[in-house]
Amino acid sequence: MAEISENGAADAQQAPAPVKMNVLAQFVRDMSFENILAQKGVSGEVQPDVQVQVNLDAKKRTAENQYEVVMKLKVESKSKATGDMLFILEMDYAGVFNIENVPAEQLHPFLLIECPRMLFPFVRRIVSDVTRDGGFPPLNLETIDFVALYRNEIARRQQATAAAGEERKLDA
Template identity: 45%
Template structure:
């Protein structure tokens, strides 16, 4: 029996595998609400705000859809919005031969880590196309984000799911 290229033979040899089956822009918006006034030279640099969220849902026994959501804006003086964006960039991942106790961290850390460079580029291009210098989001520590979210869930009574 020949190896299936989609799983690189992981199923047959028992090796752990994480494969991206698809990735796509699920939802995206960019706003430049004060144009063309916002495109004029500013006396001070903008304050950039960014929120990151990761969610996942199981599609099949070994397949998971992971959503990486980036929401942000740039303001001058804390009130005048130069631009705002919201992006949900998603992927479908096949996970094989990962121990059950490691499955959740793999889905919630490694999958968004693989999606991030593509989402970062979409945001940078949209900000540039909106008339501003491109916004290159700094790398995100998905391990720290995972730990922070786990701590938040544990501190809330009745919560058991991180996704």
């Protein structure tokens, strides 16, 4: 039988509380699908070239421990042969999260990595359904590496800040 010393009990009490995340709501905030191919009346087989852009935004809500995370998606499909636009899909998909026990210095990456991971399967399904219902083969988005997306954005911001600092030195 194991004995617990006073130090062991004290160590257990100082262990950090586990991170708690609940999705309280998720919804399409804004969506637009434009079938340019149908508008032009073009028919026949077309080989698409699909470009996907993703932007993320997070903000604190008025309720304690609640945050809203928005995934802004823009999908453009062009003909590989002619470069003509086939369709454009733009969507803002939001989630409301209750997040507890995340240290302040880890909250920003948590909001922009873990929360979008929770939303992504739903975004993928909506994009697939909308493109199919719009007259195209269903577009199944590839999994997005939100860690790489976050790191790239941080690096871009640091470069922009450094460039702005260099401009200030030149102006002085």
